[in-house]
Amino acid sequence: MGLGGLLVGLFLVSAVLVGTSVRHGVSRAEPEPEPELELAEWDPASGAFPEDSLWPLPQSLRTSPRQLQLAPDRFQIVHGAGSSAGPACALLQDAFRRYYEYMFGYARWLQRGRKGLAAKPELAQLQVVISSPEPGCNGYPQLASSEAYRLTITEPVAVLKADEVWGALRGLETFSQLVHEDDYGSFLVNASEIYDFPRFAHRGILLDTSRHYLPLKSILTNLGAYSYNHIYTPTDVHLVIEYARLRGIRVIPEFDTPGHTQSWGQGQKDLLTPCYSGKQPSGSFGPVNPILNTTYDFMTKFFKEISSVFPDDYIHLGGDEVSFACWKSNPEVKEFMKKQGFGIDYAKLESYYIQKILDIVSSYNKGYVVWQEVFDNKAQLKPDTVIEVWMGNNYVQELSSVTGAGFTAILAAPWYLDYISYGQDWKKYYSVEPLDFPGSEKQKKLVIGGEACLWGEFVDATNLTPRLWPRASAVGERLWSSRNVTDLKDAYKRLSNHRCRMLSRGIAAEPVFVGYCAHEARRR
């Protein structure tokens, strides 16, 4: 809400990993359960295959049957020798504490009988080593940030190596996913060797705060919101950005113009085009009025503020679904069209507006993302413009056209999570191959990733979390893991387990299918 189409685009939250497991390819998964069978979700305590707990699957993974034991009261995550980050790196300190809690936090509440333990070698530490002279502790993640890491788990210490803190965050997640609890309450991890990196750099989630207020926290103006308290204060915005930064997540705001802007009209006089009914103004308003200088004066001030508040290199400028009916009805707009030589091609007027906005935003040294219509309508775009492909009917061809014209692309079309349907629709999202379109290798490289979009017509705080998770996780693995990680049966088992892990971390992810989670059994 506020500001028409204000959207917060987040990189896929936490746990975005991948893989070509050494074991992978041989299907170990059970067939998908029939409703009648009432199969349980996989119990991590059975622990036969450590990679059954991983989501997304790492690029390369070797595990050994050799199990190491972790003692919660002794085990530590520490900065390793030679790391360019140390105790002053608050981002890592915070992550060490967070992952310790994820692994052992709830164990403190259990009355566990530690009996019958076989003597096992102990894993005493996880040492984290950052190699880049600029580890990134105080910076923001960017499109070009390195998220690669190497994780070696063997006694007496495990070592996690990464160029930057962003890779360390991903490696900590993987390590935490490998640690499991056996039936006797012992924490175990298999000796392992992992090398991992994301297949695509952009793995986003789009949340729509315009159709319903989402009590996340963000934004600035108290004009244009539905009511005085449905706004995001500057403090809210900073909180969200910092919370995301600590997890290696970028926050990209979308301010969609010239359509989807009805609420802006309440805060800014003359910003919207007055629609006409015959020769009289009808009293209703259409898209942003593209023919007034005052419009661009406002946008200049507006995006200056936005650019300073949001640290990300990119702003999403929208540009989708502009209805021309109101522009067509307005005699002054018609006059302007004539003067500019646009004829009756209102797409040209739209492009005229968009190009002015792009120029404004460029002047603040920001890159921009736009919806595909801006490209389709032939606006002149800077070469580094990112085009988001969202129309479901022909996205394969659109990817081909966009990248063929040399533009960078983000794919959203097959991942509109607001379109719900009965059953395990995560399989549909999972089975998309983003690079399966006609084009050269060079074109394929221009696809930097994708976004799972949860538009808000029917979503608010009451149903956001279970509708988003674990469906968005399917997109997450598709965008992180290797192209050949496509086995639905294997994914079913790992996703069910990942969903249970989300529950245990306080995220109310909905069930993948029938069954229960092992930690539900242990913790009640």
Added chain:
Amino acid sequence: MGLGGLLVGLFLVSAVLVGTSVRHGVSRAEPEPEPELELAEWDPASGAFPEDSLWPLPQSLRTSPRQLQLAPDRFQIVHGAGSSAGPACALLQDAFRRYYEYMFGYARWLQRGRKGLAAKPELAQLQVVISSPEPGCNGYPQLASSEAYRLTITEPVAVLKADEVWGALRGLETFSQLVHEDDYGSFLVNASEIYDFPRFAHRGILLDTSRHYLPLKSILTNLGAYSYNHIYTPTDVHLVIEYARLRGIRVIPEFDTPGHTQSWGQGQKDLLTPCYSGKQPSGSFGPVNPILNTTYDFMTKFFKEISSVFPDDYIHLGGDEVSFACWKSNPEVKEFMKKQGFGIDYAKLESYYIQKILDIVSSYNKGYVVWQEVFDNKAQLKPDTVIEVWMGNNYVQELSSVTGAGFTAILAAPWYLDYISYGQDWKKYYSVEPLDFPGSEKQKKLVIGGEACLWGEFVDATNLTPRLWPRASAVGERLWSSRNVTDLKDAYKRLSNHRCRMLSRGIAAEPVFVGYCAHEARRR
């Protein structure tokens, strides 16, 4: 969970009302908002039409523009003169307190400036008068209970008259829905006259606790549940039944046999039929074994306990989706078929089993509900058997057949809320007319109502509430209100408002469409 298909069938929770408003028929509702318009949900504080806040619409409603004012620190709900219920009626005392909280509870937390109030007449009391010599304070609601009430709101006191406490509960709900707060924080109600009663006596919600454990609280056995703590203790069951009773809601347990019983096998040896692969047992098990005396010994004990724990007159015995494959594979079952003269008609074996179960349950003076297959397979049924029609493909004809054979019917088929789809699917549920099938007036009278079913393959505690509400509310009005209450635009406005009311009462109902709730604005 536990016990295979254990289901808890509840009558539609709270707020189940209806109507032929005097004003109704003239559409006052605005057209359904287009996404672009971003229309707000209706603000009850605008209060122009008091019935815009009602769900479901009462059978008869007259309102006057004359507004009465309620002072939260003076207004009381009391037992009226001549009522057969008094302060000893804990059910009503509890309801008085509950509805006082709903109406005024949150006002205590507000810093409201009471300025600019026009002097309005004050409504000092709501007097509740129960006329039946047996008001029902300590009883349970039944199919034949009276839920009718008459509500007269005029200064200085409003009067709510009902035969039994169940009608008083419905009238309290309606009264609470009519009280609204204006922009200055004053509580107002329009002078009104309402006469109301439900169109159908059975307005149910089916919750499935077998596919996922629902932390509601219910049931008995610690055998057969997925794990030791996913059970409902006897105390849980009593809590649910009492919570429901205080709100005039019946609790009908379903124990579905002979199919859907895989988990029973874990608790009861020899209960399930061993399946064969050729001449050898395959190691898997099918439906309940209908050829052993021990089966019926177990069921006799089991249903004796169930009958004593659940006070309702009815038990749902299931009988749906029995797969014959396992029975067909088993040589002893085949031998039994021959001996009984069933030939190869396994529906006869199913009927044989069901009839024995029906006899057992009858012996405990319980009525029973069964799924339509039991009727379709021509089991001999007692005339008072209730048949639940659930198959979506031809439910109109099935209603005709079931009632044509003289049986009572409940309609569930068009109201399977687990089948989700994009958009406002409440309209689909709302537009069903349960009596629109070929049949005599006598047949129509045999349809006692319907059930909104939320099966649990993809539902658990993470998403139950927003998936159920307000979609089930659409079924609620269909089953309470008059047949001619069918205006979708009017219903949209009232349902949006009802959903906001659910939020303010702590029920996380999902949004009907874009917009916000007035109380969100006032309370933050």
